[in-house]
Amino acid sequence: MAYKTTIEQTVFRFDDLKTLLAKATPERSGDQLAGIAAEGPVERLAAQMALADLPLKSFLGEELISSDDDEVSRLIAERHDPAAFSAVSSLTVGEFREWLLKPETTHDRLEAVTWGLTPEMVAAVSKIMRLQDMIAVSAKRRVVTRFRNTIGLAGRLSTRNQPNHPTDDSRGIIASAIDGLLMGSGDAVIGVNPATDATDDYIRIVSLLDELREKLAIPTQTCCLGHVTTAIHAIERGAPVDLVFQSVAGSEKANRGFGVDLALLKEAHEAGRSLNRGMPGANVMYFETGQGAALSADAHFGVDQQTMEVRAYAVAREFDPLLVNTVVGFIGPEYLFNGKQIIRAGIEDHFCGKLLGLPMGVDVCYTNHADADQEDMDTLLTLLCAANVNFVITVPGADDIMLNYQSLSHHDAVYCRETLKRPPAPEFEQWLSEIGLTDRDGALIGEPAALSNYVRSSALIGA
Amino acid sequence: MAKVIEPSAAEKTLDLREMTDARVSLGRHGAGLPTQAQLSFLLDHARAREAVWTSVDRASLTDRLNRIGLSVIGVDSMAPDRSIYVRRPDLGRLLAPESTERLKQAGTGKGYDVAIVVADGLSSSAVDLNAVPLIEALSPKLTTLNLSAAPIVMANQSRVALGDPAGEALGAKLTIVLVGERPGLSAADSLGAYITYGPKSGNPDSGRNCVSNIRDGGLPIREAAEVIAALVKDMMKTRVSGVALKAAVAKLPPSNV
Numbered sequence: 142m143a144y145k146t147t148i149e150q151t152v153f154r155f156d157d158l159k160t161l162l163a164k165a166t167p168e169r170s171g172d173q174l175a176g177i178a179a180e181g182p183v184e185r186l187a188a189q190m191a192l193a194d195l196p197l198k199s200f201l202g203e204e205l206i207s208s209d210d211d212e213v214s215r216l217i218a219e220r221h222d223p224a225a226f227s228a229v230s231s232l233t234v235g236e237f238r239e240w241l242l243k244p245e246t247t248h249d250r251l252e253a254v255t256w257g258l259t260p261e262m263v264a265a266v267s268k269i270m271r272l273q274d275m276i277a278v279s280a281k282r283r284v285v286t287r288f289r290n291t292i293g294l295a296g297r298l299s300t301r302n303q304p305n306h307p308t309d310d311s312r313g314i315i316a317s318a319i320d321g322l323l324m325g326s327g328d329a330v331i332g333v334n335p336a337t338d339a340t341d342d343y344i345r346i347v348s349l350l351d352e353l354r355e356k357l358a359i360p361t362q363t364c365c366l367g368h369v370t371t372a373i374h375a376i377e378r379g380a381p382v383d384l385v386f387q388s389v390a391g392s393e394k395a396n397r398g399f400g401v402d403l404a405l406l407k408e409a410h411e412a413g414r415s416l417n418r419g420m421p422g423a424n425v426m427y428f429e430t431g432q433g434a435a436l437s438a439d440a441h442f443g444v445d446q447q448t449m450e451v452r453a454y455a456v457a458r459e460f461d462p463l464l465v466n467t468v469v470g471f472i473g474p475e476y477l478f479n480g481k482q483i484i485r486a487g488i489e490d491h492f493c494g495k496l497l498g499l500p501m502g503v504d505v506c507y508t509n510h511a512d513a514d515q516e517d518m519d520t521l522l523t524l525l526c527a528a529n530v531n532f533v534i535t536v537p538g539a540d541d542i543m544l545n546y547q548s549l550s551h552h553d554a555v556y557c558r559e560t561l562k563r564p565p566a567p568e569f570e571q572w573l574s575e576i577g578l579t580d581r582d583g584a585l586i587g588e589p590a591a592l593s594n595y596v597r598s599s600a601l602i603g604a
Numbered sequence: 605m606a607k608v609i610e611p612s613a614a615e616k617t618l619d620l621r622e623m624t625d626a627r628v629s630l631g632r633h634g635a636g637l638p639t640q641a642q643l644s645f646l647l648d649h650a651r652a653r654e655a656v657w658t659s660v661d662r663a664s665l666t667d668r669l670n671r672i673g674l675s676v677i678g679v680d681s682m683a684p685d686r687s688i689y690v691r692r693p694d695l696g697r698l699l700a701p702e703s704t705e706r707l708k709q710a711g712t713g714k715g716y717d718v719a720i721v722v723a724d725g726l727s728s729s730a731v732d733l734n735a736v737p738l739i740e741a742l743s744p745k746l747t748t749l750n751l752s753a754a755p756i757v758m759a760n761q762s763r764v765a766l767g768d769p770a771g772e773a774l775g776a777k778l779t780i781v782l783v784g785e786r787p788g789l790s791a792a793d794s795l796g797a798y799i800t801y802g803p804k805s806g807n808p809d810s811g812r813n814c815v816s817n818i819r820d821g822g823l824p825i826r827e828a829a830e831v832i833a834a835l836v837k838d839m840m841k842t843r844v845s846g847v848a849l850k851a852a853v854a855k856l857p858p859s860n861v
Binding site: 170173174296303304306307310312313314315316317319320324474475478508509510515534537538539540542545547548550552553555556558559560597 | 620621623624625626627628629630632634636637641645646647649652653654656683690691692695696728786787788790792844
């Protein structure tokens, strides 16, 4: 079906729904690379106007990628809940935006509509929302998950402590993790991106992190971000696996590029749950996503990168994850060119993930060939805190020496606590105080003996 | 009164820096980094950005290569400038039509064994600092292997895969692309070498072998040249490169290894 808008006698025509969505997307280099972006700002506005008039119901009648060819499309269709959708089923995309913004649309109403919304509806409405619109709505939507602590409560911010090391050196990982703990980072997870995908290294890394957590009695969870198949093998060998990690994307073909499909993810989810390491009913999955993943795998089917990203959230929400984050600036300037595009994408991804019921976090980050810097990251972090983001990622001095990109610094977590008044998960907050890292007001006070002694006593780590 | 024993400074403070190259134990003032740490980070970022955004000094590189007896042909990709180049990796993999012609004319009719392509990639500093010394170390090794070498191709706004059409136009059996790697904060001058047997437009990346992090403080030039020459030797024997190379070498008759 074709869509049309007329602006001062000029008729703009969009051949189908995916063209309309692509042309309505705020400017980004990835859609330009794919050759599907609007020609310029006026055509973009014409598409946004046509999109605003489109009934939400249209998305149930026209698939962007056919269910015949794609299991993610099938999943989206199967999981759509008409009863939940009824609250907004009569609205256009433009009216849906207004409904989201109204004060009467409270957290509970947003939660009730979660499974009535498809990724395409959520992506569509985000395309006609400003940053402030998306922040205002996200701030109303809490998604709370649990493993050993409680993540996503209103007014709090958790952090992933990411102690990566270029050769997965055990002492290097511990030093980096301790550096983060000293600044109060690590309540979302202490999670390492391994340099190799060898099962032995995976087991060594999770064992190392588990010992650290256990000895210091930290109410948090640990993770080695290897492939799900490695995690399954490690679980079979009795490794202490808290969270099972996987990168996911928005089409079957793109997921195949990551070496996974829905059946394998289900198997991994069941393996993770079988260990019962968290509290009863704990969420055990951790997913990462990012705009451009499908295009870079040539698996986007002419659909814009932001809509493909939101389709990845349909995959993630199938497995009740503890944590999901977009690695927003990691993929490079051919997908998100500069700070402005990275900031918008970070706010979009968080908003869309939350509306679909995901415990959404963001890796606030950039690479050296993108036109971005620390000030763009300051802006995005501050906006995300206003939007009530579940968690962000921090590394020593904002420099990830394994993945060679800049994420946030542990110092930035301190800024969120002290200036933006965002304490961590309550269980972790209490631990910080008990072990002597923080005073009664939650302010960091230094290096407690328990941590120094741990590092000294583990001088033989990895030996 | 019992004497209070103060822990020594060494006991009191952890020396995490001795355990990792990560930016640990930076200290802080509130949430802020100490001024020196902040400025030092910004300097590293400035270096990395400069490596991405400045051009390779082609005149100087050509001059240095000429002085060691090597001729140079300059070529361009289809990306007209840096700003388009970083957004359009596809254009950086294509050879401009005039450049294709230039390389075809440089072909001898009977072709070459090896073509070395110097590509700016994402770091001009890597190319400026490391390309000529590496070629200087590598050239005699190729001669020892009795391999004929094409003139050095100096490619502007170029990704790794540009080596395929370049090698094809020259009629080379194998290409060695020396490319400036995406700069990190700790090193902005890493050179990568991608070696492909049978260069042809559209070759998959799985058909290449890579030697990376070639720089002072990374993989030293001399060692890199040895590794590259060994790979070239194996590829010329097996006529295979990339992920399949190991298996192909294993199948060689013992006398030929």
